[in-house]
Amino acid sequence: MDKYDQIKLENQICFPLYALSREIIKLYKPILDKYNLTYTQYITMLVIWEKEKIGFKDLGRLLHLDSGTLTPVLKKLEAMELIHKYRSNEDDRIVIVEVTEKGNSLKEDILHVPEEIYCKLNIETEKLFTLKKQLDEILTQISE
Amino acid sequence: MDKYDQIKLENQICFPLYALSREIIKLYKPILDKYNLTYTQYITMLVIWEKEKIGFKDLGRLLHLDSGTLTPVLKKLEAMELIHKYRSNEDDRIVIVEVTEKGNSLKEDILHVPEEIYCKLNIETEKLFTLKKQLDEILTQISE
DNA sequence: TTACAATCAATTGAATAAAATTAAATTTTA
DNA sequence: TAAAATTTAATTTTATTCAATTGATTGTAA
Structure with missing residues (x-):
């Protein structure tokens, strides 16, 4: 046991978490490709499907994603006409996301x-x- | 139990893996910032420190990183003078990575x-x- | 009402990831 | 052998993700 053991890759707990996470996303890839969804877009849709309507902030909190990631993801999903976004009437800072009819039809295929x-x-x-x-x-x- | 339960976010095994992996990398951030290393650069250095000298291909295999990710990481580490790269004498396709003196001195600080x-x-x-x-x-x- | 703080999402620039490309070495076939 | 095809290896290109900053709106206190 020398002092360098602690910085060997095999002794890092976080590393297999990081590596496995990416490996499993690779497993999703060929399946999600059929629907033109990335893994991030997929889990974002899972939440929107479940809630039907949700605020941008809450969506980010549930997915552990911040606005820098979520903004372009939602922009893409909106371009695909799976969702639509609008600002709240009461508070113009708040963005609300809703699933569209097309989005709901994809839900059945994704099951x-x-x-x-x-x-x-x-x-x-x-x-x-x-x-x-x-x-x-x-x-x-x-x-x- | 309705048919949509299986596509609820809370029922995805992969999601907490993905989320936790990113959360833990966030914990590393303030610590690694002091050394101007990202998490990916850090784990790459861990392997190079351990092996002292290693082929590009083997490095990628150990880290589960493909060449498209690894090339810019190594380029950055080389610019920081922590490693140096060269092509094999026997086979010009093969890139070999070695830790520098400066790289080895950082190792002590990282312990x-x-x-x-x-x-x-x-x-x-x-x-x-x-x-x-x-x-x-x-x-x-x-x-x- | 005006100033100040807090909140929210979009934008920016850097790092990471995946796909396509280029380059080199090996193997196969003429 | 020599040329062509295949395999192997890393880079480049394009897209995605992340952290930090900005701009706009709302809430609050002077």
Whole structure:
């Protein structure tokens, strides 16, 4: 055990998180390509589908994305006519996002995606479930 | 349980991985800023410090980074004079990376970084250890 | 009402990621 | 051998993401 062990890549906890996250996004790629969605656009749509209507700020908070990322994502989704954006009547600073009819029709086509990913991952459901629970816990703690 | 449950954000296993990975990189930011390193540059240096000399291809494989990402990272690190690159004598396609004297001196200053991150994370060592083991396992499986 | 602070989203510039391209070495075929 | 095809390797190009800043609007206190 020398003093350099602590800065070996294999001893960094965050690294497999970073690497695995990118590897799994690669698994999504060929599936989402069919719908012309990137992973970020996909998870953004998941929230908009669930809420039907949501404020820009809340959307960013749920996705852990800031305005610099979210603004161009929403601009793209609007250009694809999956959502539309408008400013609140009461407060002109606030942007509200709503799913369109076209957006809702895509929702039906997307339903099988999670199942496809589980197949590709090929990991026991139990394992995935406990892993997710641990990650959620840390995520909550870090986000205060 | 309706058919849309599976596409709710809270039911995606990959999402907390993606979000937590980015949150932890944010924790590194203020620490690494002192050394003018990004997280990607940091983990790249970790491998180069450990190996002292390594081929471009092997470096990318260890970091799960492809050449399109790695080329500009190494260019930056070379501009900072932490490494130097050259092509192999035997095979002109192959780029070899070596740590410089300046790079090695930075290594000494960086030693405390992992400890600082553990403090910020404030999670039981045991928990982190089992989490890392699970992630490594899945990462190995996915990368075949 | 005017000044000041707070909030919100868009913009800007830098870093990262993926796809397409270029270049070099090896293998195959004439 | 020599030329053509294939494989391997890294760079370049284009798109995405992130942090910091800006501009505009709202709320609040003098």
